[in-house]
Amino acid sequence: MTWHELINQTAKDKEIKSICRKIGGNLADDLYQELMIIILEYNKEKLLDIYNKGYYKWFIVKTLTNQFNSNSSPFNKKYRPKELDYLPEHTYDKNIDILINKIEKELDKLHWYDKELFKAYISSGSFRKLEKLTGIPFASINRTVNHVKTIIRDNLN
Numbered sequence: 499m500t501w502h503e504l505i506n507q508t509a510k511d512k513e514i515k516s517i518c519r520k521i522g523g524n525l526a527d528d529l530y531q532e533l534m535i536i537i538l539e540y541n542k543e544k545l546l547d548i549y550n551k552g553y554y555k556w557f558i559v560k561t562l563t564n565q566f567n568s569n570s571s572p573f574n575k576k577y578r579p580k581e582l583d584y585l586p587e588h589t590y591d592k593n594i595d596i597l598i599n600k601i602e603k604e605l606d607k608l609h610w611y612d613k614e615l616f617k618a619y620i621s622s623g624s625f626r627k628l629e630k631l632t633g634i635p636f637a638s639i640n641r642t643v644n645h646v647k648t649i650i651r652d653n654l655n
Contacts, residue, residue, distance in 0.1 A: 499546070499549065499550075500546075501542045501545065501546060504545065504546065504549055504554075505537065505538065508534070508537060508558075509534065513555075514530070514533070514558055515530055517558070517559060517562060518530040518533070518562060521562050521563060521566050522562075522566055525566075525577055528573070528576075528577050529562060529565060529566060529573060529577075532565055532572060532573040532576070532577075533558065533561060533562055533565065536561055536565070537561075597654075600654055601650055601654070604649065604650050604653050604654070605617070605646075605650070608646065608649065611642075612642055612645065612646050613646075615628075615634070615639065615642050615643065615646075616642070616643055616646040618631070618632065619639065619643045625639050625640055625643070
């Protein structure tokens with residue numbers, strides 16, 4: 499494959515654009531353009547060597563994540579500070595704090611096991627992760643967490 503063919507293939511690759519959307523969100527198009535600039539400026543022989551060794555997609559993803567996450571990257575310097583202008587000024591909602599306090603009061607009424615398992619579920623984010631962390635069977639976690647959710651839901655209304 500020649501360098502020109504690789505650039506053409508990269509430009510037409512829908513998977514790369516999809517990766518840009520996953521990493522960059524609303525800045526995906528800008529991230530994609532920055533990636534193309536980096537690839538076009540990159541050493542041609544090294545780029546072809548990366549492709550021939552089978553690391554090209556990894557190189558693309560790593561470049562995209564570095565550009566998006568690094569505070570010193572050209573992408574970050576050009577686009578990220580502008581993104582901050584669009585953040586809403588007042589995002590605090592006191593109703594959320596009130597709701598959290600009500601949920602915590604309901605949790606305090608429960609048996610210690612139910613309460614702690616529910617908190618562990620919230621921290622871990624999934625039944626499977628909690629199952630691996632605690633050794634408690636999935637079905638038991640599922641049953642307990644759903645029971646706690648029902649109690650909280652019924653008592654908050």
